[in-house]
Amino acid sequence: MCQKVKPVQLDVRILARNDNAAAHNREHFSERGVFAVNVMGSPGSGKTALLEATARAFDDVRRVAALAGDLATDNDAARLRRAGMRSAAIETVQACHLDAEMVHHELHHFDLAGVEYLFIENVGNLVCPAVYDLGQNANVVVLSVTEGEDKPLKYPTMFAKADLVLLTKCDLLPHLSVNVSAILEALGRVMPHPRMIPVSPLTGEGVADWMGWLTA
């Protein structure tokens, strides 16, 4: 259940509890030598397709793993397993975002042996996931070219917290009246350090650049 909550004290208390769990997750990742990435974006923006392409791009797929959050179904985790990536679903039922305790709980059951990169695929939502720290090392926002040019301005919190924006489905650009430079300009107005890589898991465009950023 997603709420606009008053009084503000409750926000503070819930977020403080989340931050404690996130700090715990962060320690866990650090001890294990795991680089954790919170992958966020709208429903259908192409988060899972991006991670499938990422699995294929690694020399040894055992170096990567994923936790995939959704209200219902384990479709995404199943897709990632078919791409060779160790993965588990976190069903959030009514929650519109993952929180650090959900991730912490899942980590108790999840085998991270040999894993260097853990992708936490959040619930498809450009608002709520941005305010819940999961203990990740980086925030990656997946934005599809079909979503139009002004999403960074309309969902500023999400993009302000992004370390990297992956502009997906670029293979569709010839069929759209979308201007990539307008998206970049919008990102420049909300991201402290604007960084965007255009990608297409379908054609492979940009996947090498994304791998370069990830492994740098």
Place this chain on the structure above:
Amino acid sequence: MCQKVKPVQLDVRILARNDNAAAHNREHFSERGVFAVNVMGSPGSGKTALLEATARAFDDVRRVAALAGDLATDNDAARLRRAGMRSAAIETVQACHLDAEMVHHELHHFDLAGVEYLFIENVGNLVCPAVYDLGQNANVVVLSVTEGEDKPLKYPTMFAKADLVLLTKCDLLPHLSVNVSAILEALGRVMPHPRMIPVSPLTGEGVADWMGWLTA
């Protein structure tokens, strides 16, 4: 701010307060003879483009009006005004959905004279708007073909509450490996009375069917 809130009593209290305001809005619409539609969907699914096409499809655009919710910017309301539709923006700032009180507050300033259809374009979000009654007469969910086939199964609450699903951006189907019958099949598993109209505001496909449904 969006929260997974405990205890449950708080959910109940917030939703009860919302339901009171929604009932008030509903009376207001009924007295005015206004048919109010809550238009929901993911960010970039094409809600505003659909309403622009709807404005063009009416013989007299003064019969329709819109309230457009977004965290930031009044871009959508401005687009709808350029399409000739009376409209106002509701900036939700941190809230991931419209609630009945926000709509009620806006209605105090909004001129409904002569309006028969009021579209309330919700914040782009497939989760949270579904649980907040605004006092509308109908729920329409806008789903883009680019979002893939399994969204109804992954966001079941939204689709279970939909009276109609408008499948947008159908002009892109030749460029996608998306099967419309798979989307229909998924809708059949979560919608009590499945009803979907494929549309493309770009080509005009389906707009007459949508107008038929709306004015029936």
